[in-house]
Amino acid sequence: MSSQQIQYSTPVTGSASGHDPDWLPGFYTxxxxxxxxxNIRKVVSIVGADPSLLLTATRLLSAQKKAARKREMLAAEGVQVPAVVMLSLTHQCNLACHGCYMRSLHPVMEPEMSSDEIRNLISQCVDLGVSFLVLAGGEPLVRKDDILMLAREFPLMTFAIYTNGLLIDDTLATKIGKYKNIVPILSIEGDREATDSRRADGVYEAAIRSFSLLRQNGNFFGCSVTVSSKNFTEVTSDRFVEDMISCGCRLITYVEYVPIGEGTSDLVLSQDQHNSLNNILSRFSDQYPVLVIGFPGDEEAFGGCLSAGRGFVHISPSGDLEPCPAAPISDVNVTKIPLREALKSDLLAKIRVNHHMLSESGGGCALWANRVWAQSLLVPGPGNPE
Structure with missing residues (x-):
């Protein structure tokens, strides 16, 4: 998951027995x-000269430690709470990017959760010990009022917003600047040509403008890069990292391309590129004043794929609890039952028990590569009746 890996000498091995990885209780968590x-300590070191951000970062570090203890206590009670919840706030988007997983995987758009339902969901996340909310879409800033409301009401929760940045203007940047627990992460594909060819003409310049506005308002922000065979050399260059830092980015996430769209398998990283990526990102993190995170990263350090609640879950705009954004299958809906009960989903439990099948694979997503198997695990449940 992260270039800031913790190295352990204990071998990570296991079996398919038990409810989740009983082979080594609590080890990967x-x-x-x-x-x-x-990673949070790295952030503290990065923002050390900025009093407002330093105070927020140290508070979040304390909150993370408390959240981790909550998760450990609930795990002992048989409730597997993930450290990260990915919430797609909306299907709506102002772009039509090539290879977009939302458009490819969600052709039928169900009604979206209301503001009250989202507020209630986040309150439950806090109570259960979730450390981070990753807000995506569609374009999450379509629901900017909801995001600002969440940041105000849950000041010790970090909200990482994956956005194309087109909706960030002076007014919104000022509002976001009031809430240091909002971390905007703007999507960019490398240089102007690479970004505009995948997203739309003018998106690269819009991102650069948004970086400037966020910087003026004192935000901690970053960029997200979908790494493909086509842009690998560009986005893993020192020049690219230095350019992003010069724009004010203090976080860079690298997401390996998943060939969800038809006819895009040529964009998957070669084996050599895949093998070298984690080492490159680790060097960047050591060399530069920026937090560098890779997805899926070196999952072997955590005993395999972190989906299905081992490390994260995904919640769709309509409230379906899914193992991963690349696996839109669900047997429970968080608008119908409490999150604590939803996390006991039979589907998620079966995937966790069999996570040894989800080794890293071509395309950066083992669950996507094994989607037929994952679909076969789906059985009728409270949120998915016959």
Whole structure:
């Protein structure tokens, strides 16, 4: 998950027995929690000269430690709470990017959760010990009022917003600047040509303008890069990292391309590129004053794929609890039952028990590569009746 990996000498091996990885109780969750803590400490070091951000970062570090303890206590009660919840706030988007997973995987758009339902969901996340909310879409800033409301009401929760940045103007940047627990992460594909060819003409310049506005308002922000065989050399260059830092980015996430769209398999990283990526990102993190995170990253450090609640879950705009954004299958809906009960989903439990099948694979997503198998696990449940 992260270039800031915690190294352990204990071998990660296991079997398919038990409810989740009973082969080594709490081992991978402990590693994950320490990896998250290490990343927050890196943030503290990055923002050390900025009093407002430093105060927020140290508060979030304390909150993370408390959240980790909550997760450990609930795990002992048989409730697997993920450190990260990915919430797609909306299907709506102002772009039609090539290879977009939302458009490819969700051709039928169900009614979206209301503001009250989202507020209630986040309150439950806080109570259960979730450390981070990753807000996506569609374009999450379509629901900017909801995001600002959440940041105000849950000041010790970090809201990482994956956005194309087109809706960030002076007014919104000022409002976002009031809430240091909002971390805008703007999507960019490398240089102007690479970004505009995948997204739309003018998107690269719009992102650069948004970086400037966020910087003026004192935000901690970053960029997200979908790494493909086509842009690999560009986005893993020192020049690219230095350019992003010069724009004010203090976080860069690298997401390996998943060939969800038809006819895009040529964009998957070659084996050599895939093998070298984690080492490159680790060097960047050591060399530059920026937090660098890779997805899926070196999942072997955590005993395999972190989906299905081992490390994260995904919640669709309509409230379906899914193992991963690349696996839109669900047997429970968080608008119908409490999140604590939803996390006991039979589907998620079966995937966790069999996570040894989800080794890293071509395309950066083992669950997507094994989607037929995952679909076969789906049985009728409270949120998915016959």
């Amino acid at each position: 402990h590693i994950l929690s320490q990896s998250i803590t290490a």
